[in-house]
Amino acid sequence: MNTTFSDGSLPAVRLSGVRRTFVTGRRPVVALDSVTVTFRTGTFTAVMGPSGSGKSTLLQCAAGLDRPDSGSVVLGNQEITGLREKQLTRFRRENIGFVFQAFNLLPALTVADNVGLPLRLAGAKPGRDRIDQVLARVGLADRRGQRPAELSGGQQQRVAIARALITEPTVIFGDEPTGSLDTRSAREILLLLREAVHEAGRTTVIVTHDPVAASMADRTVFLADGRIVDDMKGASADTIAERMTHLGAWSASPRAGEGVGRC
Ligand SMILES: Nc1ncnc2c1ncn2[C@@H]1O[C@H](COP(=O)(O)OP(=O)(O)OP(=O)(O)O)[C@@H](O)[C@H]1O
Numbered sequence: 001m002n003t004t005f006s007d008g009s010l011p012a013v014r015l016s017g018v019r020r021t022f023v024t025g026r027r028p029v030v031a032l033d034s035v036t037v038t039f040r041t042g043t044f045t046a047v048m049g050p051s052g053s054g055k056s057t058l059l060q061c062a063a064g065l066d067r068p069d070s071g072s073v074v075l076g077n078q079e080i081t082g083l084r085e086k087q088l089t090r091f092r093r094e095n096i097g098f099v100f101q102a103f104n105l106l107p108a109l110t111v112a113d114n115v116g117l118p119l120r121l122a123g124a125k126p127g128r129d130r131i132d133q134v135l136a137r138v139g140l141a142d143r144r145g146q147r148p149a150e151l152s153g154g155q156q157q158r159v160a161i162a163r164a165l166i167t168e169p170t171v172i173f174g175d176e177p178t179g180s181l182d183t184r185s186a187r188e189i190l191l192l193l194r195e196a197v198h199e200a201g202r203t204t205v206i207v208t209h210d211p212v213a214a215s216m217a218d219r220t221v222f223l224a225d226g227r228i229v230d231d232m233k234g235a236s237a238d239t240i241a242e243r244m245t246h247l248g249a250w251s252a253s254p255r256a257g258e259g260v261g262r263c
Pocket residue numbers: 022023024029030031049050051052053054055056057058
């Protein structure tokens with residue numbers, strides 16, 4: 001059951017006591033250790049932490065792409081951990097938008113067909129006006145007939161954002177959405193995500209290694225060893241980078257020091 005915050009806002013996503021363990025070798029790896037966190041409607045949150053701290057697992061569980069061993073995930077008013085696979089797939093299609101580091105566009109389809117794909121998969125015929133409207137929002141109105149390979153990385157990611165927006169999802173999840181982009185394109189993508197939050201009221205949660213990207217979110221949640229160890233609102237890139245340094249992020253990560261001051 002969802003509760004309302006004192007300012008009247010609703011939680012878009014609530015994870016309660018979420019635990020996720022992977023067993024591959026002899027010892028189980030606890031990727032998430034009783035994580036409880038709420039993402040409010042109309043907010044932009046960045047999830048940071050050292051490599052292997054559980055960021056992607058958190059995102060996957062929150063988005064219903066992975067199932068926790070225990071605990072609950074409520075998206076809007078729907079508890080998703082108990083849904084059967086078919087119901088979950090349908091729920092994801094209708095309520096969640098995804099943006100991945102690798103864009104995940106279909107190369108044989110035009111930009112317009114890529115953007116309309118989530119509606120087609122849901123059995124609806126995407127209207128041309130609707131697609132054009134969303135493409136205009138990401139600044140690609142004149143690219144509707146092109147194939148992804150004819151676009152830059154930043155433009156491809158803008159197509160992926162348009163595809164995520166077309167169903168007007170409750171939540172947009174991004175797993176390192178700026179990880180493959182140059183500084184300028186990364187900033188443009190983050191501004192678009194911010195616009196989706198602050199102008200259209202979407203809730204957005206991204207995983208990032210970049211303190212500058214995180215500083216463009218309203219809030220940064222820090223993970224270490226599968227637990228939430230800090231939660232900052234409106235922090236600067238320097239403050240976020242310092243926190244990451246204290247978590248041993250740069251020394252433990254193969255991406256040592258990467259990201260600071262990227263955007
Ligand atoms: N499918 C899997 N099978 C086995 N172990 C996994 C699996 N997925 C994640 N893990 C383990 O769970 C832990 C958390 O992984 P996760 O990918 O969530 O971390 P992360 O913070 O996103 O890391 P990175 O920043 O390097 O992408 C790691 O120890 C990882 O090896």
